[in-house]
Amino acid sequence: MRLRISRKRIAFTLPEITLALAVSGVVFGAILTLSTSLQKSFNAIDNYFGTHMQQIRIVDYLSRDVKRGLIVTTSADLQTVTVTIPNYIIQAGDPEAVVNPTLVGTARTPTMAYTPSGWQVNYGNTTSIVVYSISGLSILRTENGTVTTIASSTDQLVPLTTDVELANTECAKTSITFQPIFTSGGAAASRSGTTVYSTAYLRNKRRG
Amino acid sequence: MRTKRPVEEGNVLICALCTILIISLIGANVLRNCTTRYNVSSSQVRSWKESLFAAEAGGDIAYAEVRRTVLDPPHAFPTPSWTTTGAKHQSPETTFGANGLTTSTVVDLFYYDPATGNPWFRARSKGTAPVTGLARTGMDDRMGAGVKGDSLLRKIDFKVDHFVATYGPNGDGVGPTPSPVPGPQITRRIEQIVAPVTPFEAAIKCTGSFYGLGSAAQVDSYNSKNGPYYFAANNPADPNFKDARSGSVEIGTPVAEVNGMLYGNLSTNGGTIVPNSSITGTIDNNVPFTCPPFKMPTDLPPPQAAPTSVTSTVSITPPVAGTATVPTYYLLSSLSGKLTINAVGGAQTYVAIHVTNDMTAHIDVKPNVHVKIFFDGNMDVKGRDIENETNLAANLQYYAISPASPATTQYIHIDPPGDFAATFYAPSADVVLHGNPDLIGAMVCKTFYGNGNTSWHYDRALDTEGDAVDYRIVSYVEDIR
Numbered sequence: 001m002r003l004r005i006s007r008k009r010i011a012f013t014l015p016e017i018t019l020a021l022a023v024s025g026v027v028f029g030a031i032l033t034l035s036t037s038l039q040k041s042f043n044a045i046d047n048y049f050g051t052h053m054q055q056i057r058i059v060d061y062l063s064r065d066v067k068r069g070l071i072v073t074t075s076a077d078l079q080t081v082t083v084t085i086p087n088y089i090i091q092a093g094d095p096e097a098v099v100n101p102t103l104v105g106t107a108r109t110p111t112m113a114y115t116p117s118g119w120q121v122n123y124g125n126t127t128s129i130v131v132y133s134i135s136g137l138s139i140l141r142t143e144n145g146t147v148t149t150i151a152s153s154t155d156q157l158v159p160l161t162t163d164v165e166l167a168n169t170e171c172a173k174t175s176i177t178f179q180p181i182f183t184s185g186g187a188a189a190s191r192s193g194t195t196v197y198s199t200a201y202l203r204n205k206r207r208g
Numbered sequence: 209m210r211t212k213r214p215v216e217e218g219n220v221l222i223c224a225l226c227t228i229l230i231i232s233l234i235g236a237n238v239l240r241n242c243t244t245r246y247n248v249s250s251s252q253v254r255s256w257k258e259s260l261f262a263a264e265a266g267g268d269i270a271y272a273e274v275r276r277t278v279l280d281p282p283h284a285f286p287t288p289s290w291t292t293t294g295a296k297h298q299s300p301e302t303t304f305g306a307n308g309l310t311t312s313t314v315v316d317l318f319y320y321d322p323a324t325g326n327p328w329f330r331a332r333s334k335g336t337a338p339v340t341g342l343a344r345t346g347m348d349d350r351m352g353a354g355v356k357g358d359s360l361l362r363k364i365d366f367k368v369d370h371f372v373a374t375y376g377p378n379g380d381g382v383g384p385t386p387s388p389v390p391g392p393q394i395t396r397r398i399e400q401i402v403a404p405v406t407p408f409e410a411a412i413k414c415t416g417s418f419y420g421l422g423s424a425a426q427v428d429s430y431n432s433k434n435g436p437y438y439f440a441a442n443n444p445a446d447p448n449f450k451d452a453r454s455g456s457v458e459i460g461t462p463v464a465e466v467n468g469m470l471y472g473n474l475s476t477n478g479g480t481i482v483p484n485s486s487i488t489g490t491i492d493n494n495v496p497f498t499c500p501p502f503k504m505p506t507d508l509p510p511p512q513a514a515p516t517s518v519t520s521t522v523s524i525t526p527p528v529a530g531t532a533t534v535p536t537y538y539l540l541s542s543l544s545g546k547l548t549i550n551a552v553g554g555a556q557t558y559v560a561i562h563v564t565n566d567m568t569a570h571i572d573v574k575p576n577v578h579v580k581i582f583f584d585g586n587m588d589v590k591g592r593d594i595e596n597e598t599n600l601a602a603n604l605q606y607y608a609i610s611p612a613s614p615a616t617t618q619y620i621h622i623d624p625p626g627d628f629a630a631t632f633y634a635p636s637a638d639v640v641l642h643g644n645p646d647l648i649g650a651m652v653c654k655t656f657y658g659n660g661n662t663s664w665h666y667d668r669a670l671d672t673e674g675d676a677v678d679y680r681i682v683s684y685v686e687d688i689r
Binding site: 042088 | 230234237238241242245248249253256257318319321328330360361362375379380381399401403671672681682683684685686687688689
């Protein structure tokens, strides 16, 4: 037996079209909302992890310099760290390089001096100064005037506390936080939850 | 029965494919992002840190060998694992840890202390950690145009060792050549300076029990670089006052009976000394320490042909003045008479004497002469037998070589009469000091007993005097090229 469909029933009725449009609108609206939310979420997560990687980078930079440092001090507002490091590599213009230009870029042989606090090993007559500072939303590392941006973000990437203990322990404690895009009603925990802590000990006897 | 399909059914397939495509794109993007972050955080950061651990482990291995040069000289830098060329020692490459870390070190003797002749060592270590994961940098492209993030800090060698290719294998610019690496890796290099530890950091230092001195005794200090000794410990206005209160006593056990006036610090290991008016400095009852056995140095030159024994009155003038590093060396089977040591003209003259027996002789050290006497046995003399004409304690140094067996006792007895100036390093000896001598110097021993009203003056110039008894790392720098 073959069923026949009446031609009168092929077309959509107005209520059907209206209903279909309404359902389609809801579906497309949901898809749009979903994709937008996904995009926002993706951006937030991408930003979170990207900024977290920058936190690790700051910590690694600081640890490297503190370990080889001779003096580490912090500013009163805990936003600037100054590290004095030995001049291990001979640079152009150094006294050794003036005498023998081929020494530029090579390691320097240290000299020893006895001081009231014991033996002191010196790489050259001068030292290098490395300053970590905040400029807007960036963290800058300045070594003898040469500025390197080691972290930047569209968000607030701010060292919350940067503390250097001068007495006894001879270490630099750092904590770095940032403000994630997604927060829970502006709760303080949204920032504190991003904190990365670091403690780096001076390998050299502190001179300052 | 057949049912005819409606013509609009094909849209479902297209919609489903589009949905899968969109979700796949989102998933791929998320996966790519996560993989990149994971690659950096788990592989590159880890390798960066582990390579430093490896380098520092190499430094520790080298440090242990440097210490052996004084604690166990025959076994320092053993061959064939270490390769020695002149004053340079190359370690084998050590692989350790679950992540295949490797380390190697070059140790070179790069400096001699002109005053003591003690060698300083420089240890250049490199540590390498393989980088697992994707062979790509983890540069954060949001750092700005032309500003690289991670790759400025963490230098990864993917194909060749960038350091060797740029600066040569020793980092001195000699022979830079592309050196292939077995796989992606990070290498970090550190340089540590290892300095000798000299023995005379306190007036009296004993690892065992301490009794002394007499109730009217005193221990103070001065600095011979500022002139001869005079008492200044009670006069804050005196320009040498700060050097007058370093007559410290260090005791390695709780067994300590301290009498007399002490112008300096006092430390014990578990003792019960309480602050009192007889001790001007800091009292710390929680300072453990050890003094390793002393072994005969192996870096002395060949001994002189004569004399080989001194049992009567003998006067020697070395053939050359020598240096602290290369003194004129005498090997004596006995030293029981009177030995006078003269300078070579007016030159600073350096002499080392090894007595393979007991030390009972009268020693007369003339001005400009610097003598180190190493003895295997015991020492039994009177104060007047220690005749140091300049009164500079550093010019007459006694070293008691520790017996091979810890069960063998060793002693130093110094009886009256006589004042003297000398230093004693005898970490295995029981020291007994009788009488009321006025002495300048320092003493390191196992146990100490002194019942007289001694006036003991520690010379702060002894801080840097004496044979190396240990080594410590005094400088650390990383080669960040």
